[in-house]
Amino acid sequence: MDDLVIQVKDFRKTYGGFKAVNGISFEVHQGEIFGLLGPNGAGKTTTLESLEGLRQADSGSLRILGIDPARQPNRLRDLIGVQLQSSALPANMTVSEAMQFFCAYHRVRPREDLLERFGLGEKKKKQFRTLSTGQQRRLALSLAIAHDPRLILLDEPTAGLDVPARVELHELMRQLQSSGTTIILATHDMAEAEKMSNRVAILLKGKIAATGTPTQLTASGDGLIKISVASESSCLASNGDGIPGVRRHHFEDGYSLFYSQDPGPSVSYLLDYLKAHHDRLVDLRVERPSLEERFLEITHTNPTVGG
């Protein structure tokens, strides 16, 4: 396909006897935000670093815009922007020097506007070692996008960022996406992945345990919708059996929780039940499972993936 930006086929990487990545395949198309999710040690960073050309695959193939990152890293440098999970700059390099330094190597004019946008305008003369973790990550982000790359690889980009900076980053990601930039987002933050990604892949022990859009993934579990009910006398606390569509239920923190395959009749039944028992409704919520819940479900039901 013309708009194919990343193509990974049966990629494997082993460290000593440990299979960090054990035969994964996926494709990412232009303008997509693709989330790579997984617990620590799942293989996210190894996959990203191999795409960046920092590591070489043991077998399988990786291509970015048709380029093998391990064999032709120099052809990739101006096409990708990278924010490493463990990135660092020389301790005594100032913010302004860093921007000039990396822009010079990418042969573009320094993007001082990005420093302003990420709240580093007043830190231009500060040395890297004196910046807070959040400021260091914001600088790394500014440097990653300063040369207008076609693909951006972000490894835990919001770790250490405060809420305004996080919102700013998400807004920027949307803008970049709308201009056709492709983004790979490796994160532990499920809410962020669900909000930002067009598609996600959940990595577990070096294998892809699930992939699809966030909506597809959340719908592909046990398919149960969560109905949370709080009432004045909690008359539903021990009376969940026989409710239409409800597969399981329990009581937690003042809420009766029902997991239903058919939420319409279930809610209708619950409201009638409250009325019949002269109990007053305090709160009612109907929620599809979040990506985080689906993620936890996958990690619990696939403990031996890749093992």
Add this chain to the structure above:
Amino acid sequence: MTAYIHHLTYDFYNGLRDRSLLLMNYLFPLALYLMMGAFMGGINPTFLETMIPAMIVIAVMTSTLLGMPNPIVSSREAGVFRSFKINGVPATSILSIPVLSSLLHIVVVSAVIALTAVPLFRARLPVHWGYFILIELLTIFAMAAMGMLIGVISSNGRSTILISQLFFVPSMMLGGMLTPTSMLPAVMRKIAWILPASHAMNAWRALAFDLPASSNPFWSMLILLAGGLIAFGMAILLFQWDNHNQQRRRSPFLAVFAMVPYILAVILLG
């Protein structure tokens, strides 16, 4: 080229900004120069004949052998080189720029020493300035390449200190800076040829100061050049971008090839 100049400019200023580099590039060699000038002239008057090159060799050694390896190791450990790699900074820039910026720092220190040693300590000035400068450039190149190679092969900061001291301490004792190598016992004089400092002092004495040499000074210059080229080549060959991806790492013991010209000198020179 613009990127290279940006990088070199940053690296030069970093040599002034970083306290430990400032110490190695300027404070330690200049303090030692003042101290040696004050005391050594009285103890050993012949010291003043070659005081200027001797103090420059010490400045070169502190800036290169002691100052250069540690930033290489710490940058690799901290992931700075990974950032450089993904942004297209070539390994040749990472390795050549500290050599050039060290050269600039040493030239400044050398100028201070050359301009003040006569009025302050009545040291002897070189007779042939062309040779003096050429030998200084060769000495800086040979020792900077050696310092770079030590940084490249050292797995941590402790090893850099150990390996650097293996050159620094014997150089101070046998390199001909404090006493001419001709005053050393025959065995020690032969062993001293394994040190770049001995060749630098031998070449300087004969070609820049018209003083007796222990061996052919042109051989010394050739050995410095060959040693520098091999050490720099080995540094490029053995360079690692990070500490985590070492499966294809070549053996650091290959670095001993950089010593081949000096070992040949021990075997062949008198």
